[in-house]
Amino acid sequence: MIEQVDLTMVNWARATFALTAMYHWIFVPLTLGLSFICAFFESIYVKTGNEQWKKLTRFWMTLFGINFAIGVATGIILEFEFGTNWSNYSWMVGDIFGVPLAIEGIAAFFLEATFFAVMFFGWNRVSKRAHLFSTWMVAVGSNLSAVWILVANGWMQYPIGMKFNPDLARFEMVDFLAIATSPVAISHFVHVTSAAFLYASLFVVAVSSWYLLRKRHLQFAKRSLTVACTFGLLASLFVAFTGDEHAYHAANVQPMKLAAMEGLYDGEAPAGLVAAGLLNFSKKPGDEEDPFIFEVKIPMVLSLLANRDINSFVPGINDLVYGNTAENIMGVEEKMVRGKLAVAGLGDYKTAKKSGDQLAAGKALTLFEQNSDYLGYGYLDYAEQAVPYVPLIFYSFRVMVGLGTFFILLFMVYLYLLYKDQLEKQALLLKIGVSSFLLGLVAHEAGWIVTEVGRQPWAIQDLLPVTVARSNLDAGTVEVTFFMFLILFTALLIAELKIMAKQISIGPEGD
Numbered sequence: 001m002i003e004q005v006d007l008t009m010v011n012w013a014r015a016t017f018a019l020t021a022m023y024h025w026i027f028v029p030l031t032l033g034l035s036f037i038c039a040f041f042e043s044i045y046v047k048t049g050n051e052q053w054k055k056l057t058r059f060w061m062t063l064f065g066i067n068f069a070i071g072v073a074t075g076i077i078l079e080f081e082f083g084t085n086w087s088n089y090s091w092m093v094g095d096i097f098g099v100p101l102a103i104e105g106i107a108a109f110f111l112e113a114t115f116f117a118v119m120f121f122g123w124n125r126v127s128k129r130a131h132l133f134s135t136w137m138v139a140v141g142s143n144l145s146a147v148w149i150l151v152a153n154g155w156m157q158y159p160i161g162m163k164f165n166p167d168l169a170r171f172e173m174v175d176f177l178a179i180a181t182s183p184v185a186i187s188h189f190v191h192v193t194s195a196a197f198l199y200a201s202l203f204v205v206a207v208s209s210w211y212l213l214r215k216r217h218l219q220f221a222k223r224s225l226t227v228a229c230t231f232g233l234l235a236s237l238f239v240a241f242t243g244d245e246h247a248y249h250a251a252n253v254q255p256m257k258l259a260a261m262e263g264l265y266d267g268e269a270p271a272g273l274v275a276a277g278l279l280n281f282s283k284k285p286g287d288e289e290d291p292f293i294f295e296v297k298i299p300m301v302l303s304l305l306a307n308r309d310i311n312s313f314v315p316g317i318n319d320l321v322y323g324n325t326a327e328n329i330m331g332v333e334e335k336m337v338r339g340k341l342a343v344a345g346l347g348d349y350k351t352a353k354k355s356g357d358q359l360a361a362g363k364a365l366t367l368f369e370q371n372s373d374y375l376g377y378g379y380l381d382y383a384e385q386a387v388p389y390v391p392l393i394f395y396s397f398r399v400m401v402g403l404g405t406f407f408i409l410l411f412m413v414y415l416y417l418l419y420k421d422q423l424e425k426q427a428l429l430l431k432i433g434v435s436s437f438l439l440g441l442v443a444h445e446a447g448w449i450v451t452e453v454g455r456q457p458w459a460i461q462d463l464l465p466v467t468v469a470r471s472n473l474d475a476g477t478v479e480v481t482f483f484m485f486l487i488l489f490t491a492l493l494i495a496e497l498k499i500m501a502k503q504i505s506i507g508p509e510g511d
Contacts (some may be wrong), residue, residue, distance in 0.1 A: 039136045074492070088468075111137060112142055151487040164372055187247070191239065206223070265316045352364055376462050400450065
């Protein structure tokens with residue numbers, strides 16, 4: 001028998017994790033991208049010997065250091081929450097999920113921390129090339145940390161390389177290489193890191209544009225913009241390319257997420273991509289209402305993105321929930337039946353083992369293994385529970401894509417005006433440049449929402465719902481921690497903004 005779940009506790013735990021992750025995501029992409037931008041600036045200094053590039057490097061390195069410190073604080077809390085609010089998750093998948101996080105701490109973070117001190121305090125104490133090497137190692141270490149974190153996250157989206165141990169009720173690793181080289185993990189990493197490079201470039205654009213508006217540090221700002229806009233343009237183009245690959249993998253291993261991204265309820269062949277649309281918020285799976293009040297579609301593009309075939313069938317939410325025999329798609333309803341058989345078989349196996357009935361244990365284990373691929377569905381209460389909140393996914397995806405397109409144009413216009421030496425005369429454009437960093441943050445958070453909320457209700461795709469992954473805590477306890485973290489993270493963010501603003505106000509001339 002499946003126990004009743006306190007959904008209030010689950011929702012507060014989800015809200016707490018989302019709060020921590022979204023605050024953490026304010027700082028992390030800036031750390032990943034700014035570390036490489038600092039390395040580029042210092043490389044130019046070492047190559048040219050021009051002290052202005054050294055001054056420029058030290059200024060941006062100071063801002064990097066401020067952001068790095070706050071990002072570490074939020075990241076540590078995020079990892080602790082797995083043990084506090086999601087202890088069942090930690091028990092059931094800790095053998096797998098913990099390995100890449102351990103590698104991240106032992107290898108990548110230690111590499112980063114080892115050279116961090118040299119990068120900040122080694123000026124005039126070590127040779128130019130030794131200092132440059134340290135700066136590059138910090139950049140590499142920062143992004144290696146992202147590799148292993150995204151390997152762990154990629155496994156949550158596409159669980160492979162493991163088996164379930166029925167005696168311990170735990171998933172155990174059997175193929176580390178498969179997990180580390182998962183196509184979903186790789187596409188996650190390249191998309192997230194290239195987006196981080198774009199985000200950091202927008203930060204440099206925003207600060208430098210502010211200097212140009214104030215008629216301060218003009219040469220400094222133009223030098224910074226030249227490198228940042230070139231880096232940002234390349235990164236933004238790569239973001240678009242990797243986003244396509246990201247959607248392709250989602251279509252193959254998380255088709256419900258893709259259907260939610262497109263507001264697609266009934267599958268199509270060929271399927272068009274919704275370029276713009278207004279959703280019908282009263283639309284529910286299985287009803288007869290139109291999903292859109294209006295929509296603008298690009299014919300056949302979704303089929304091409306999802307399957308690399310313009311005439312292919314792309315399943316919709318109704319196909320995935322209720323099944324589609326013509327397209328050989330098993331619905332959630334049938335998966336729930338098999339999942340409940342897996343849950344029952346597992347329970348009978350443990351009971352038989354405890355009583356010493358080996359024959360009954362063998363039969364129960366066979367029943368479990370025949371249906372173990374659908375284990376997570378056995379904990380769902382109704383089929384529609386497997387559908388994430390479509391409007392949030394649909395609009396977040398379009399915000400992300402729309403802003404990504406805008407950033408490509410912004411970098412191109414900036415580079416053109418820098419080449420013509422006309423940028424400082426474009427006050428309106430510079431104001432847009434100042435605000436672009438906030439737009440970059442919006443795009444990043446929207447992408448996180450698509451990736452993580454689009455996976456709901458799963459903690460581990462198809463295998464472990466969030467209702468099972470929770471800790472056995474009362475809702476009040478988790479609610480209190482939510483507001484504690486909200487106050488703490490907001491205070492940290494305000495502190496960073498004040499320190500950053502003061503340092504930017506002082507400018508590159510300050511010590």
